[in-house]
Amino acid sequence: xxxxxxxxxxxxxxxxxxxxxxxxxxxxxxxxxxxxxxxxxxxxxxxxxxxxxxxxxxxxxxxxxxxxxxxxxxxxxxxxxxxxxxxxxxxxxxxxxxxxxxxxxxxxxxxxxxxxxxxxxxxxxxxxxxxxxxxxxxxxxxxxxxxxxxxxxxxxxxxxxxxxxxxxxxxxxxxxxxxxxxxxxxxxxxxxxxxxxxxxxxxx
Amino acid sequence: xxxxxxxxxxxxxxxxxxxxxxxxxxxxxxxxxxxxxxxxxxxxxxxxxxxxxxxxxxxxxxxx
Numbered sequence: 001x002x003x004x005x006x007x008x009x010x011x012x013x014x015x016x017x018x019x020x021x022x023x024x025x026x027x028x029x030x031x032x033x034x035x036x037x038x039x040x041x042x043x044x045x046x047x048x049x050x051x052x053x054x055x056x057x058x059x060x061x062x063x064x065x066x067x068x069x070x071x072x073x074x075x076x077x078x079x080x081x082x083x084x085x086x087x088x089x090x091x092x093x094x095x096x097x098x099x100x101x102x103x104x105x106x107x108x109x110x111x112x113x114x115x116x117x118x119x120x121x122x123x124x125x126x127x128x129x130x131x132x133x134x135x136x137x138x139x140x141x142x143x144x145x146x147x148x149x150x151x152x153x154x155x156x157x158x159x160x161x162x163x164x165x166x167x168x169x170x171x172x173x174x175x176x177x178x179x180x181x182x183x184x185x186x187x188x189x190x191x192x193x194x195x196x197x198x199x200x201x202x203x204x
Numbered sequence: 205x206x207x208x209x210x211x212x213x214x215x216x217x218x219x220x221x222x223x224x225x226x227x228x229x230x231x232x233x234x235x236x237x238x239x240x241x242x243x244x245x246x247x248x249x250x251x252x253x254x255x256x257x258x259x260x261x262x263x264x265x266x267x268x
Contacts, residue, residue, distance in 0.1 A: 024222040024245045028229040035232060092218040113221035117228065 014128060015039040017056060019049035019076055020064040020090065025113060029062065029090075032117030038124060046072040050079065058085055059143060060127050062120070063107075065091040065098055074102055081106030084135030086127040088120070108132065134202065141201045145188045154181045158194050159201065212260060219253040222246075 016033065020026040021044045033040040041056060043049045046067045053061065053076065061080040063073040073089065080087040089102040092113040099110055109123045131140040138159060142152045157167045164178045171178075182194075191197045226246040233239050 022218065022222050024226040024229075024242070024249055027242070027245070028225040031229055031238075032232065092221045093214045113218070114224035114228075 014059045014124070015041065015057065016060045016062055016124060017049065017052055017058045018042045018062045019046070019067055019073060020044065020062070021067050022064070025064075025090075029117065029120065033121060033124075036117070036121045038121060046075070049076050053079060053083070053085075057143075057149070060124055061085055061087040063087055063089055065089060065093065065102070071098065071101075074098070074105055077102055077107045078105040084133070084139045086132065086136055088123055088127075090115075138201055141189075147185065147188060151181055151185050151188070154178065155185050155197075158182065158185070159198060208263075212256060216253060216256050219249050219256065222249045223253070 026042050030040045030042045063076040065071045065073040067073050077087045086108045089107045089110040094112045131137045168175050168178045230242050
């Protein structure tokens with residue numbers, strides 16, 4: 001079995017989801033991040049954010065706490081955590097309760113507005129370079145190796161320890177198709193089998 | 205006013221944050237049309253902040 005030391009590299013086009021209802025602040029963050037070559041999808045409501053989060057493929061979520069009168073941005077943090085996506089809370093109304101709730105829900109950072117875009121981009125870079133938790137680490141690897149959505153879906157099942165037949169049953173496809181995708185995945189990761197794949201992502 | 209002060213403070217802080225971040229954006233923007241758009245948005249936020257100050261002044265006088 002080959003064990004390789006993997007050096008994290010910054011994705012060529014990292015993408016974040018920004019949920020921010022303020023026009024000026026949203027525009028400032030989006031433009032500032034784009035100037036730093038960080039792609040940024042900007043939505044203004046909780047519902048839009050949920051929709052984008054489910055549909056998109058994001059490296060991080062930037063959530064304003066109050067997207068309406070309720071602190072619904074914090075719910076996004078919980079959703080992102082469940083999907084293995086790191087998050088940063090943005091708020092002008094910083095108080096201990098918000099900080100505690102947000103961090104307990106899995107936020108990685110909390111930034112008080114106003115802040116410098118440079119400070120935000122440094123934190124986003126840190127989230128990419130140092131993924132926290134197993135899910136974040138797995139997702140980081142999938143993003144780095146540019147797997148397609150289908151390959152990612154199967155790779156997650158492989159890493160859960162499912163056999164080819166079990167994967168076929170779960171996704172509703174033939175054994176041959178699963179084997180085809182598995183070999184594509186192994187090729188992208190430059191490993192020979194699932195043991196090497198597992199050891200590459202979660203080295204012991 | 206006491207009960208609403210927390211909301212007032214939050215609204216004012218949001219306005220000031222937007223003005224500061226908008227100004228930051230303005231300093232990084234070279235495109236004239238974008239500059240005009242950002243200036244317009246900052247001006248709106250300044251008006252909002254002024255309005256909030258007026259509200260506070262009026263409410264404070266009422267309390268006296």
